[in-house]
Amino acid sequence: MGVRIVIDTLGGDNGAPVCVEGAVEGLKNHPDVSLILTGKKKELDSLLSKYEYDKNRLTVIDCTEEITCHDAPVDAIKHKKDSSLVVGLNQIKEGKAEALISAGSSGAVLAGGTFIVGKAKGVKRTPLAPLLPTAGNPSLLIDCGANMDAKPEVLVQFAQMGSIYMRNVMRVKNPTVAIVNVGAEEEKGNALVKATFPLLKECKSINFIGSIESREIPEGKADVILTEAFTGNVILKLYEGLSKMLLEEIKGAMKATLKSKLGALMVKKSMKKTLSRFNASNKGGAPLLGLKGLVVKIHGNSKKDEVSSAIDQCYRFVRKDVSGKISRGFEQQAEEKKAEEKKAEVKTEE
Amino acid sequence: MGVRIVIDTLGGDNGAPVCVEGAVEGLKNHPDVSLILTGKKKELDSLLSKYEYDKNRLTVIDCTEEITCHDAPVDAIKHKKDSSLVVGLNQIKEGKAEALISAGSSGAVLAGGTFIVGKAKGVKRTPLAPLLPTAGNPSLLIDCGANMDAKPEVLVQFAQMGSIYMRNVMRVKNPTVAIVNVGAEEEKGNALVKATFPLLKECKSINFIGSIESREIPEGKADVILTEAFTGNVILKLYEGLSKMLLEEIKGAMKATLKSKLGALMVKKSMKKTLSRFNASNKGGAPLLGLKGLVVKIHGNSKKDEVSSAIDQCYRFVRKDVSGKISRGFEQQAEEKKAEEKKAEVKTEE
Numbered sequence: 001m002g003v004r005i006v007i008d009t010l011g012g013d014n015g016a017p018v019c020v021e022g023a024v025e026g027l028k029n030h031p032d033v034s035l036i037l038t039g040k041k042k043e044l045d046s047l048l049s050k051y052e053y054d055k056n057r058l059t060v061i062d063c064t065e066e067i068t069c070h071d072a073p074v075d076a077i078k079h080k081k082d083s084s085l086v087v088g089l090n091q092i093k094e095g096k097a098e099a100l101i102s103a104g105s106s107g108a109v110l111a112g113g114t115f116i117v118g119k120a121k122g123v124k125r126t127p128l129a130p131l132l133p134t135a136g137n138p139s140l141l142i143d144c145g146a147n148m149d150a151k152p153e154v155l156v157q158f159a160q161m162g163s164i165y166m167r168n169v170m171r172v173k174n175p176t177v178a179i180v181n182v183g184a185e186e187e188k189g190n191a192l193v194k195a196t197f198p199l200l201k202e203c204k205s206i207n208f209i210g211s212i213e214s215r216e217i218p219e220g221k222a223d224v225i226l227t228e229a230f231t232g233n234v235i236l237k238l239y240e241g242l243s244k245m246l247l248e249e250i251k252g253a254m255k256a257t258l259k260s261k262l263g264a265l266m267v268k269k270s271m272k273k274t275l276s277r278f279n280a281s282n283k284g285g286a287p288l289l290g291l292k293g294l295v296v297k298i299h300g301n302s303k304k305d306e307v308s309s310a311i312d313q314c315y316r317f318v319r320k321d322v323s324g325k326i327s328r329g330f331e332q333q334a335e336e337k338k339a340e341e342k343k344a345e346v347k348t349e350e
Numbered sequence: 351m352g353v354r355i356v357i358d359t360l361g362g363d364n365g366a367p368v369c370v371e372g373a374v375e376g377l378k379n380h381p382d383v384s385l386i387l388t389g390k391k392k393e394l395d396s397l398l399s400k401y402e403y404d405k406n407r408l409t410v411i412d413c414t415e416e417i418t419c420h421d422a423p424v425d426a427i428k429h430k431k432d433s434s435l436v437v438g439l440n441q442i443k444e445g446k447a448e449a450l451i452s453a454g455s456s457g458a459v460l461a462g463g464t465f466i467v468g469k470a471k472g473v474k475r476t477p478l479a480p481l482l483p484t485a486g487n488p489s490l491l492i493d494c495g496a497n498m499d500a501k502p503e504v505l506v507q508f509a510q511m512g513s514i515y516m517r518n519v520m521r522v523k524n525p526t527v528a529i530v531n532v533g534a535e536e537e538k539g540n541a542l543v544k545a546t547f548p549l550l551k552e553c554k555s556i557n558f559i560g561s562i563e564s565r566e567i568p569e570g571k572a573d574v575i576l577t578e579a580f581t582g583n584v585i586l587k588l589y590e591g592l593s594k595m596l597l598e599e600i601k602g603a604m605k606a607t608l609k610s611k612l613g614a615l616m617v618k619k620s621m622k623k624t625l626s627r628f629n630a631s632n633k634g635g636a637p638l639l640g641l642k643g644l645v646v647k648i649h650g651n652s653k654k655d656e657v658s659s660a661i662d663q664c665y666r667f668v669r670k671d672v673s674g675k676i677s678r679g680f681e682q683q684a685e686e687k688k689a690e691e692k693k694a695e696v697k698t699e700e
Contacts, residue, residue: 134595135595135598135599148532148539148540148541149540149541180584182498182579182580182583182584189498189580190498190499190579190580191498191499193580213587213591214583214584214585214587214588214591215587215588215590215591215594216591217588217591217592218588218591218592218594218595218596219591219595229532229540230532230539230540230543230581231580231581231584233532233564234530234532234564234581234584234585235564235584235588237563237564237565238564238565238567238568238585238588238589238592239588239592240565241563241564241565241566241567241568241569242567242568242588242589242592242593243592243596244565244568245484245485245568245569246568246593246596246597247596248485249485249624250600250621250624252624253617253620253621253623253624254617254620254621256620257619257620259616259617259619259620260616260617260619260620260621262613262616263612263613263614263615263616263617263618264613264616264617265613266609266610266612266613266616267603267604267609267610267613267614267617268613269607269609269610270603270604270606270607270609270610271600271603271604271610273603274599274600274602274603
């Protein structure tokens with residue numbers, strides 16, 4: 001069977017055109033992918049009419065509602081039943097698709113993923129895990145979602161999910177995991193980090209390398225950067241905000257004098273590549289992990305390339321059965337724990 | 351009486367020479383400042399012999415020990431009694447100085463400040479509060495110190511201390527205070543932020559403007575950025591690490607081709623100013639607030655300018671009696687609270 005992916009075409013800053021462009025590209029790249037576009041049928045049909053593509057592999061579902069950033073996420077998911085996001089997520093719930101891509105409101109995507117698609121068996125919480133650009137390969141920052149004040153056991157699951165994701169989707173062999181901390185030594189940290197550290201050391205299914213200080217994150221020192229959602233959110237948004245501000249300041253400096261303007265023209269080409277790497281729009285987007293399907297949140301200002309990269313990501317995710325691997329791993333652990341507890345009970349009774 | 355400031359001349363990356371240079375500059379700028387240099391007397395005397403300065407206002411105390419980054423902070427403070435840091439802090443304790451500047455180990459400076467100088471009356475915890483460069487004026491990030499898992503009441507005190515500091519030392523009229531959060535709305539956040547938010551709203555002595563998302567920090571949206579030490583540490587170190595990495599990537603891009611190299615020469619002058627603003631070494635350093643005196647931690651790689659700026663900062667701090675203002679404010683609050691409780695008791699008895 002092919003891989004079926006929904007694209008929510010409303011809610012992003014650049015509207016349906018970039019979604020259609022990305023979709024056509026995705027169909028070209030993957031002969032066994034089918035796409036479902038949710039949104040305004042009339043507009044979508046008109047946009048699609050400009051392209052050549054395999055019409056058997058693309059369906060449009062007309063939706064009368066739209067969720068915006070101004071909507072309260074949970075309310076919107078509950079009440080806007082005919083929105084492109086809710087209709088799309090229901091496709092996964094009903095077994096008609098395996099994944100969904102949305103550039104819409106983060107809050108609504110998070111809430112919708114959890115409420116409509118639902119957690120996979122054995123998963124305690126569902127983390128949002130964007131890829132951060134670094135001096136080396138991108139790192140997965142897990143969690144930036146809505147799981148405030150998560151417990152140590154939950155963080156250990158996040159480390160495991162992140163590792164499975166990086167191995168299967170990003171093709172990283174034996175991905176390293178580090179926990180965000182205020183120093184390198186094991187005795188450093190707040191209560192949560194201190195309680196989580198020994199559990200990570202014990203966890204056999206991950207390649208735990210210890211603490212990482214935030215100044216080392218941009219160096220690309222670990223494949224999976226583990227942290228609780230509040231800190232993760234702070235890291236992600238500071239990354240975006242500081243990069244943007246620094247690049248603007250540099251552009252400003254280059255325009256300061258006639259001489260610098262001429263110089264800027266000469267460095268433009270070389271710099272463009274660097275600057276684009278640190279743009280807010282991370283290729284592929286942020287997966288919401290631990291669901292019965294895959295939900296990928298792409299940046300609000302995503303363009304064609306981001307949509308088509310997200311399709312690649314969904315494709316590998318489904319083909320490699322990442323959801324199944326996550327779920328089976330946790331179920332096995334739960335069974336092992338039960339067996340151990342039973343053993344301990346028997347021993348006590350003896 | 352003049353203002354007496356100790357400079358710990360050991361522990362920084364650039365050694366005693368930058369401390370001596372900065373000290374001579376400080377004496378020139380402030381005719382009513384006296385300085386005490388702790389460190390290796392022989393080296394200091396030799397360095398000082400190259401400068402013209404008012405010898406009545408500079409004393410050298412010879413120390414036989416040095417605290418390094420490899421020492422366990424609390425142990426070092428307890429056992430290295432003749433180190434330049436401990437000897438210097440004892441000057442404040444014994445009433446022979448009002449402030450100390452050190453480029454040495456952050457952990458040792460924090461531990462030493464609290465154990466040797468001691469907390470001012472009414473102060474619950476002593477926060478470390480560096481100034482962050484922004485697109486606007488610098489913002490005070492409070493707390494980045496060792497107060498992991500602080501309580502809401504402690505954060506409110508930090509907001510008050512930060513405001514007093516910005517008003518008196520940085521000369522900001524009615525400084526704004528914002529708490530780091532994952533969204534703008536009051537109902538957002540982790541348990542700590544949710545519990546602290548209403549207390550900040552009630553606090554009459556600060557100009558609280560609500561939540562700030564980390565992406566807004568580089569824009570300079572608030573004078574005092576309030577957060578718990580773990581997150582503060584993450585913000586501070588990511589600020590340093592990401593700025594460093596981005597600037598290196600840009601420099602690298604400029605050197606990519608012959609054309610870009612020529613262009614780089616032409617933009618160099620305009621860019622230098624921008625780049626230096628975002629260098630790790632923040633002018634003035636990070637004060638450890640809430641002590642009976644002032645302890646300022648300057649960056650390990652500080653040069654003459656940072657030392658002399660830190661002297662300016664200490665001078666204004668002492669002249670404006672910031673310690674006294676902080677302490678009296680908290681004592682008054684404690685008394686008011688007691689009076690209110692008594693009133694409530696009387697009412698209950700009636």
